[in-house]
Amino acid sequence: MATAVFPGSFDPVTTGHMDLIERASAIFDVLIIGVLNNSSKSPFFTIEERVQMLEKLTSGMPGTSVLPFNGLLTDFVKMTGADAIIRGVRSSSDFEYELPLAQANYKLNYKADTLFLAARPEHSYISSSAVKELARYKGDIRGFVPEEVYQFIKQKFDSLDS
Numbered sequence: 737m738a739t740a741v742f743p744g745s746f747d748p749v750t751t752g753h754m755d756l757i758e759r760a761s762a763i764f765d766v767l768i769i770g771v772l773n774n775s776s777k778s779p780f781f782t783i784e785e786r787v788q789m790l791e792k793l794t795s796g797m798p799g800t801s802v803l804p805f806n807g808l809l810t811d812f813v814k815m816t817g818a819d820a821i822i823r824g825v826r827s828s829s830d831f832e833y834e835l836p837l838a839q840a841n842y843k844l845n846y847k848a849d850t851l852f853l854a855a856r857p858e859h860s861y862i863s864s865s866a867v868k869e870l871a872r873y874k875g876d877i878r879g880f881v882p883e884e885v886y887q888f889i890k891q892k893f894d895s896l897d898s
């Protein structure tokens with residue numbers, strides 16, 4: 737059974753992430769969504785919130801599962817026994833950032849081979865950081881995130897305001 741890991745911060749999950757998850761899960765028998773829980777990054781959404789969001793969004797997708805991970809991605813890949821890592825690329829600057837990471841990951845664990853999926857053009861401007869910035873200033877983030885995530889973010893920002 738071909739297994740892939742789709743790693744990320746998912747802070748929060750965007751429409752672009754969901755498109756990549758759907759496409760990767762159509763290629764692989766098993767897709768493990770690895771949610772980074774490294775303490776050096778200070779995410780806006782807790783690890784529990786990010787895992788919960790992804791579990792809800794993938795509940796109807798057979799073969800997918802969601803797991804938090806700490807430390808190195810290559811160790812997580814080793815632990816899962818996955819055959820590949822999936823990363824999405826939106827632009828040439830994404831590729832420049834991703835290529836050395838993929839090469840370093842391969843050096844650390846030859847089983848951690850990275851496959852890149854090209855983001856669809858309609859998602860190329862979407863990023864989790866843009867979503868957070870827009871949400872902070874009450875911009876309309878519908879179209880950037882799935883409806884479930886929109887409701888979740890709205891509640892979180894409303895509770896911070898009150």
Ligand code: PNS
Pocket residue numbers: 743744745746772807808809810837840841
């Ligand atoms: O969604 P992101 O923030 O672009 O995902 C980045 C991620 C999680 C793939 C990357 O930061 C990562 O793999 N972190 C784990 C630590 C690690 O293995 N770093 C690579 C060193 S060569």
